Amino acid sequence: MENREQSLQAIWKALLKGQRFFIAGHLNPDGDSLGCTLAVTSLLERLGKTVYAYAAPAIGNDLKFLPGLSKVHVGVLPDKYDFDTVLLLECSDRKRGGELDAILNSAQTLINIDHHLVSESYGDLNHIDSGASSTAEIIFQLFEESQEPICLPTPDEATCLYTGLVTDTGRFVHSNTTAEALRVASALVALGADVDTINQVIYFTKSYIELKLLGRALEKMEMRFDNKYSQIILTKRDFEAFGATPAQTQGIVSQPTMIPGVEVSALIKEEPDKISVNLRSRNGVDVSKIAQLFGGGGHARASGFKVTDQTVTEVAERLAEVVQNVVKDIA
Ligand SMILES: [Mn+2]
Incomplete structure (x- = not known):
């Protein structure tokens, strides 16, 4: 799929070029939305960029273990909108992230990455792959696109992306559990994803109530x-x-x-x-x-x-x- 690689490449170039980023997933973030927000935030910060990561309205208890969560502004929008690049993840339309219109309109480059079938191409750059199990799978492919060892996920970033994969595939049982999903999962485990913590917290923890x-x-x-x-x-x-x-x-x-x-x-x-x-x-x-x-x-x-x-x-x-x-x- 040429198109797919081209759009990933274009997005990677835009990430390298941008300096001040705003990143958000959808409202009521799930493991995929929040895991991807955190992984991309961490990568961009490692590349020396300034990032405002946003999630709303609240973070579920089962996702509070995700590494780097303290960097996310939960329900709090920035005071001024001076971002050159805005990244919406997991949002099939521009409203899914909440009341972000002013921020989306202020961006020089609006990037949209999603895997939902009904996704709209509302960005300046769009990468919509409905064949992908999760946005996390796409974000991993984006990391690979860089072809720079420094850009491979760190163990914490791998944990965030693996969380997106495991939750969106229902622990690798839904029909989106493709060979590519498993390849990416395997690579993330090799990079140090903390599979044990993810399983314990998300799947084997319930309160008495x-x-x-x-x-x-x-x-x-x-x-x-x-x-x-x-x-x-x-x-x-x-x-x-x-x-x-x-x-x-x-x-x-x-x-x-x-x-x-x-x-x-x-x-x-x-x-x-x-x-x-x-x-x-x-x-x-x-x-x-x-x-x-x-x-x-x-x-x-x-x-x-x-x-x-x-x-x-x-x-x-x-x-x-x-x-x-x-x-x-x-x-
Ligand atoms: Mn998803």
């Missing part, structure tokens, strides 16, 4: 429509019972998809100001289409939506009707 909430959720799991639909409703009372917040439900919605025959799993949460719903599918059902009917979106196997003007029971029943129609003809 989170485990109790998981127990409550599994107890309340209901199977419907010939066991093709699993529904879990967590009400305000369930959260209050353990002093838990709706944010402490990570991973719960995926549990029912382990049951053979489950096509759709829904976690319906009664939050203080809204009802939020997470959807997962195991086989062929595209749950992003279901979420879209309720004003949400996402991926074929993982999506969600929020409703503000209905009770938890109303949302659950409207959703059940839609799911019933979708799964009724599945053998």
Whole structure:
């Protein structure tokens, strides 16, 4: 792919040329967004550049181990916008990073690097590779583009990029786990990525409250429509019972998809100001289409939506009707 290499090369040249950088990923940064922001920030600083790294509105507890995090301005924009180069990572459109219009417009060069299928070419330089597992995979290719040993990732940078790879591929199980994703992962391990810490913190750490909430959720799991639909409703009372917040439900919605025959799993949460719903599918059902009917979106196997003007029971029943129609003809 000539085009791909050309756009990487052009971006690498722009990075060498720039002096004052602003770097941001998307809102509510995930491992890929934050890992890439940190790795690129560190590389540019090693090259003697000035970098303002930004993430908003907050950093999840499971990502606070990432090396170099103290360099990131969390939710705080700079006082003046005198950047020559602005880098948006993981943002399929220019709004994904938040209210950054003034900064994006002030840049001499706006660079956009992303791997989402629906990404728009809003930058002066764009590198959108929907075949890449993660933005981290692309950033590693960018490091390689330099062909300078000094530009190979340091162990800390490798840890940041490996975090992006491992989280975006779901620990190397999603269909984006390509040969290239594994090649890059292998290279990052060789460069000193701290795989043990990443696994321990991201995948093998849960609080007492989170485990109790998981127990409550599994107890309340209901199977419907010939066991093709699993529904879990967590009400305000369930959260209050353990002093838990709706944010402490990570991973719960995926549990029912382990049951053979489950096509759709829904976690319906009664939050203080809204009802939020997470959807997962195991086989062929595209749950992003279901979420879209309720004003949400996402991926074929993982999506969600929020409703503000209905009770938890109303949302659950409207959703059940839609799911019933979708799964009724599945053998
Ligand atoms: Mn990503």
